[in-house]
Amino acid sequence: MTEISAAALRGAVDLSSLRGRDTQPTSDATAAASAAAPGVVVDVTDAAFGEILELSRTVPVVVDLWAEWCGPCKQLSPIIEKVTREQNGRVVLAKVDVDANPQIAQAFRAQSIPMVVALIGGQPVPMFTGAVPEEQVREVFARLLEVAAQNGVTGSVPADGAEADEQAVEPEEAPLPPLHAEAFEAIEAGDYPRAITAYEKALAENPRDEEAKAGLGQVRLLDRVQGLDLQQVRAAAAAAPADVDAQFAVADMDIAGGHVDDAFGRLLDLFVASDGDDRPRVRARLVELFDLVGPADPRVASARTRLASLLF
Numbered sequence: 001m002t003e004i005s006a007a008a009l010r011g012a013v014d015l016s017s018l019r020g021r022d023t024q025p026t027s028d029a030t031a032a033a034s035a036a037a038p039g040v041v042v043d044v045t046d047a048a049f050g051e052i053l054e055l056s057r058t059v060p061v062v063v064d065l066w067a068e069w070c071g072p073c074k075q076l077s078p079i080i081e082k083v084t085r086e087q088n089g090r091v092v093l094a095k096v097d098v099d100a101n102p103q104i105a106q107a108f109r110a111q112s113i114p115m116v117v118a119l120i121g122g123q124p125v126p127m128f129t130g131a132v133p134e135e136q137v138r139e140v141f142a143r144l145l146e147v148a149a150q151n152g153v154t155g156s157v158p159a160d161g162a163e164a165d166e167q168a169v170e171p172e173e174a175p176l177p178p179l180h181a182e183a184f185e186a187i188e189a190g191d192y193p194r195a196i197t198a199y200e201k202a203l204a205e206n207p208r209d210e211e212a213k214a215g216l217g218q219v220r221l222l223d224r225v226q227g228l229d230l231q232q233v234r235a236a237a238a239a240a241p242a243d244v245d246a247q248f249a250v251a252d253m254d255i256a257g258g259h260v261d262d263a264f265g266r267l268l269d270l271f272v273a274s275d276g277d278d279r280p281r282v283r284a285r286l287v288e289l290f291d292l293v294g295p296a297d298p299r300v301a302s303a304r305t306r307l308a309s310l311l312f
Contacts, residue, residue, distance in 0.1 A: 040157060041081055044094040046103040052094050056119035058155035060148040061092045062127065062141075065108060065115040067099050069293045071218035072131035072256050073114040075187055079134045080116065083141050089156040090145060094119075098258075112257030120148050130256065131222055133190035177202065183215055192223035217292040224249075225256045244270065244278050248285055255289055263289060264303040271310060283307070 044052055044063075052061055064080055066073035077095070084093040098105035098113060108117055108124065116127040125147065127140050148154065176184060179202040186195035199216035202209050230253050237246040247270045254263035264286070271282045286307060290300045 040084055040087070040089055040091065041093045041095065044096050044101070044104070046101045049094075049101075049104055052092075053119060053122050055092060055157075056123075057121050057153065059090065059092055059157055060144055060153055061094050061119040062144070063094045063096060063104075063108070063117045063119060063124075065096050065098050065105060065110050065113050065117070067097060067113055067258060069260065069297050070113050070258055071221055071292050075218060075222060076114045076116075076131045076137075079137050079188060083134070083137050087141065087145075089158055091141065092157055112259065118144050120144075120151050120153050130225075134188040135190075179205070180212065180215070183212075183219070187219060187222070190226075192219050192226060195219045196223060213291070217288060220288075221252055221256060221292060224252045228253060230257075242273065244274065244281060251285070251289070255292065260293055260297070260299050264299065268303060268306055268310070271307070283311075 042052070052063075055061055062080065062084060064077055066077055081093060084091050096104050098110060108115065112129060114131060115129045118125045118127050125144075127144070128136070175181070179198045183195040183198035183202070186192070186198060196216065196219055199212045199219065202212035203216065206212070228249060233246075233249045233253055237243070237250045240246050247266055251263040251266050254260070254266070267282055267286050267289070271279060271286070274282055286303070290304060293300050295301075
């Protein structure tokens with residue numbers, strides 16, 4: 001289990017630049033946050049982060065640093081939201097798109113995403129980096145509440161949707177297709193091979209199932225990086241620059257950590273250096289990662305252009 005210490009990041013992270021000059025007094029922090037975004041899950045911007053810092057003096061705040069192109073983020077974020085809502089207002093989740101809010105990412109020194117940090121009394125404390133199973137998320141949340149109580153942060157906010165439910169009933173979400181549901185359950189349990197099998201079956205039934213295709217790429221990446229040590233992987237790649245599998249491992253870790261350009265650059269250089277037998281493998285891995293990041297991402301367009309120039 002991740003160990004949470006209220007002093008773990010003290011002095012290492014400076015959030016003073018995000019407080020702003022017009023921050024609400026502590027006594028009004030909960031009301032201000034509730035008025036801005038009722039409920040326990042809040043999308044936060046650079047400009048509004050000062051309110052979240054003040055809110056953390058009343059109720060512990062979990063900060064989820066994510067990005068649209070980040071596959072592991074898409075696996076982890078729903079789990080964090082689910083566990084947050086189960087706390088009935090004792091925890092607030094602040095979601096931060098690092099691409100749209102670089103000041104927050106810089107303040108937390110986010111070297112890779114997903115990165116999840118808690119705020120207790122305005123002080124940042126680490127939770128975890130990278131996708132983790134639901135069981136571990138629950139354990140870390142339980143420890144977070146213990147540390148918050150030890151520091152006198154025991155308030156709460158209205159449970160998500162409590163006020164809105166009095167006026168309107170939210171429509172129920174359509175159930176997931178059976179194979180998608182099986183894959184999601186497997187991911188939550190950390191059983192990535194079972195999730196891969198479920199998504200492959202879904203695609204066999206419907207090759208145009210874009211959600212299954214995206215999910216398959218994400219879970220394959222999670223399966224490949226599970227249990228890897230970044231320093232060991234980088235050392236192995238540095239010692240054997242011609243080893244395709246060693247370079248693949250570093251590229252996977254870079255993608256999982258949000259270092260997209262580094263991953264693409266490494267594999268494109270590997271494509272140039274590889275002989276005819278290895279080039280198809282390198283190209284196939286590049287195409288897989290292109291699909292994972294998404295065709296709309298400008299980094300994908302740039303890497304595709306370079307790959308095309310190398311092919312022709």
